Amino acid sequence: MFISVLDLFKIGIGPSSSHTVGPMVAAHEFIGLIKAHAFDGESLQGATLRCTLKGSLAYTGRGHSTDRAVALGLQGYLPADLVDTDVQALVTQLWQSQQIELDQNRALLFSPARDVIFDTGKPLPQHSNGMVFEVTGRDGKPLLSETYFSIGGGFINTLAEIDQLQAPLKFAAVDSSAYPFDSANTLLALADKHQLSVARMKFINELEHLDESDLIAGLDNIWRAMRTCIEGGLATDGVLPGGLDIPRRAKGLYEGIKSKPETANINDWLCAYAMAVNEENAAGNMVVTAPTNGAAGVIPAVLYYFVTHEQGTQQQVRDFLLTASAIGGLIKQRSSISGAEVGCQGEVGSAAAMAAAGLCEVRGGNARQVENAAEIALEHHLGMTCDPVKGLVQVPCIERNGFGAIKAYAAASLALRGDGKHFMPLDNCIEAMRKTGLEMSYKYKETSLGGLAVSITEC
Structure with missing residues (x-):
C-alpha cells in the first residue's frame, strides 16, 4: 500500500485530526452524497439530517469540537478552507441556523445543538471512532444513511471499506x-x-x-x-x-x-x-x-x-x-x-x-x-x-x-x-x-x- 507524504501530512485545524478533521471530512462527503442522490425538493420537504457519534467520538467529542466539525463539514467546509477564517464566528452563525441548503430547491432541517447526538452507549465494533449520518423523511422513514469511521490522522472509511479483509485504507497498491x-x-x-x-x-x-x-x-x-x-x-x-x-x-x-x-x-x-x-x-x-x-x-x-x-x-x-x-x-x-x-x-x-x-x-x-x-x-x-x-x-x-x-x-x-x-x-x-x-x-x-x-x- 502506497501512502503519499501529502496524504500523511495535511493542513487542517485543531484540536484533533481524528475527532475534528476526520468528522469534518466525513460530513462533507455525506452532504456530497445527498446532493448527488436523485432526491427532488418534494421528497426532502420536512426531512431531517442527523449525525450520531459513537465510541470515543461520543465520550470526548465535546472537548474535541466534534459537533462543530460535523456542522462545518455539512455546510460544505473542509479543514484547509478554514486556515484564514474566524472559525468561532462562523460556528456561532451555524449554531443559529436551522437548516442546510443543498441547492435552490432542496434543503434539510438541521440544528447542530439538536441533531449532532453524542451516543455513549456501546461503540460500533469496527472502530471506536464511529459516526452514523442519516436523512429521515418527515414521516420518520429513513431516506439515506452512511456510517463513517475516523481512523486517525484525518483519514476516514465507510462501513463497507472498513469491513474489507485488507487494511481499510484507500491508497494505491x-x-x-x-x-x-x-x-x-x-x-x-x-x-x-x-x-x-x-x-x-x-x-x-x-x-x-x-x-x-x-x-x-x-x-x-x-x-x-x-x-x-x-x-x-x-x-x-x-x-x-x-x-x-x-x-x-x-x-x-x-x-x-x-x-x-x-x-x-x-x-x-x-x-x-x-x-x-x-x-x-x-x-x-x-x-x-x-x-x-x-x-x-x-x-x-x-x-x-x-x-x-x-x-x-x-x-x-x-x-x-x-x-x-x-x-x-x-x-x-x-x-x-x-x-x-x-x-x-x-x-x-x-x-x-x-x-x-x-x-x-x-x-x-x-x-x-x-x-x-x-x-x-x-x-x-x-x-x-x-x-x-x-x-x-x-x-x-x-x-x-x-x-x-x-x-x-x-x-x-x-x-x-x-x-x-x-x-x-x-x-x-x-x-x-x-x-x-x-x-x-x-x-x-x-x-x-x-x-x-x-x-x-x-x-
Missing part, C-alpha cells in the same frame, strides 16, 4: 511504486540493493503518482504551514479555551530562553517549539497533522530546531519530510496512528519515530541508521495511554509533544553513533505497539474514562 515496500525489512533490502537513501526512494515513489513540481510545492507548503504554526504559537499568550483555564506557556518559555540563551539547552528549545504548535492546536487554529493533530508538535519542533539551530537547507527539509512519511506510512499500515485505537503510543510515539528517522536522514544517516532511529523512538513510547483531561487536547498532550520531540532527537543522535545494527527490528516494534493497543483497556484510548482524566479533583 504498493507495487505501483518503483521501490515497493510494505515493511521496514523490505525498505532496508531495497536500500541495500540499490544503494539509495530512504528519502530518495520515497521521492521516486511519489513521482509515480505526482508531478515533481506538485510534489515539491506540496512539501514546501507543508513546511511553510509548520513554521507558521510554531511562530504563531511562540508569539501568542493567554488562556486556552475549554474550561480548564490552562495558560499558554510557549511564548513565555521562548522569551525566557532568548533572554538568557547561555542557560538554555536543546530540551528547552524543543519543548518551546513543540508546545507552541500544540497550544495552537488546542486553540482550534491551523496545524499540520503530523501524523495527527494531537501529536502535531513533535515533527515541526525537531525540524524547526534543525533548520534554525543547525542551518538545515530547504532540500534537507524535503528529505526530512519524505523520510518521516515513509516511516509513518509503515506504522499506519501495520498498526495505527489513532489514539482512540491504540492510545497515545500511536500518536506521539509514531510522531517521535517519524521525527527521529527524518533527523537521522538529514544528518547523514544511512537507511539502517534511519530504521534504528525510528525503532528507538517508538520503543520508548510503547504502552502510552491517551487519557486527555476533560476530553481536551491540553493535559497531558501539550507537554507530551515536547517530550516526544526530545526523545526523537535523542533517538536520532543515538542511532547516528551506531552502525545501524541493533537487536529489535522496527517491524517488530510496530507489531508490539499494535498488540499493546489491542490489549489496552478502552478507558485509556481517548475516552477520558481513565488515567489522568479521572485523577483530578474539581473544586
Whole structure:
C-alpha cells in the first residue's frame, strides 16, 4: 500500500485530526452524497439530517469540537478552507441556523445543538471512532444513511471499506511504486540493493503518482504551514479555551530562553517549539497533522530546531519530510496512528519515530541508521495511554509533544553513533505497539474514562 507524504501530512485545524478533521471530512462527503442522490425538493420537504457519534467520538467529542466539525463539514467546509477564517464566528452563525441548503430547491432541517447526538452507549465494533449520518423523511422513514469511521490522522472509511479483509485504507497498491515496500525489512533490502537513501526512494515513489513540481510545492507548503504554526504559537499568550483555564506557556518559555540563551539547552528549545504548535492546536487554529493533530508538535519542533539551530537547507527539509512519511506510512499500515485505537503510543510515539528517522536522514544517516532511529523512538513510547483531561487536547498532550520531540532527537543522535545494527527490528516494534493497543483497556484510548482524566479533583 502506497501512502503519499501529502496524504500523511495535511493542513487542517485543531484540536484533533481524528475527532475534528476526520468528522469534518466525513460530513462533507455525506452532504456530497445527498446532493448527488436523485432526491427532488418534494421528497426532502420536512426531512431531517442527523449525525450520531459513537465510541470515543461520543465520550470526548465535546472537548474535541466534534459537533462543530460535523456542522462545518455539512455546510460544505473542509479543514484547509478554514486556515484564514474566524472559525468561532462562523460556528456561532451555524449554531443559529436551522437548516442546510443543498441547492435552490432542496434543503434539510438541521440544528447542530439538536441533531449532532453524542451516543455513549456501546461503540460500533469496527472502530471506536464511529459516526452514523442519516436523512429521515418527515414521516420518520429513513431516506439515506452512511456510517463513517475516523481512523486517525484525518483519514476516514465507510462501513463497507472498513469491513474489507485488507487494511481499510484507500491508497494505491504498493507495487505501483518503483521501490515497493510494505515493511521496514523490505525498505532496508531495497536500500541495500540499490544503494539509495530512504528519502530518495520515497521521492521516486511519489513521482509515480505526482508531478515533481506538485510534489515539491506540496512539501514546501507543508513546511511553510509548520513554521507558521510554531511562530504563531511562540508569539501568542493567554488562556486556552475549554474550561480548564490552562495558560499558554510557549511564548513565555521562548522569551525566557532568548533572554538568557547561555542557560538554555536543546530540551528547552524543543519543548518551546513543540508546545507552541500544540497550544495552537488546542486553540482550534491551523496545524499540520503530523501524523495527527494531537501529536502535531513533535515533527515541526525537531525540524524547526534543525533548520534554525543547525542551518538545515530547504532540500534537507524535503528529505526530512519524505523520510518521516515513509516511516509513518509503515506504522499506519501495520498498526495505527489513532489514539482512540491504540492510545497515545500511536500518536506521539509514531510522531517521535517519524521525527527521529527524518533527523537521522538529514544528518547523514544511512537507511539502517534511519530504521534504528525510528525503532528507538517508538520503543520508548510503547504502552502510552491517551487519557486527555476533560476530553481536551491540553493535559497531558501539550507537554507530551515536547517530550516526544526530545526523545526523537535523542533517538536520532543515538542511532547516528551506531552502525545501524541493533537487536529489535522496527517491524517488530510496530507489531508490539499494535498488540499493546489491542490489549489496552478502552478507558485509556481517548475516552477520558481513565488515567489522568479521572485523577483530578474539581473544586
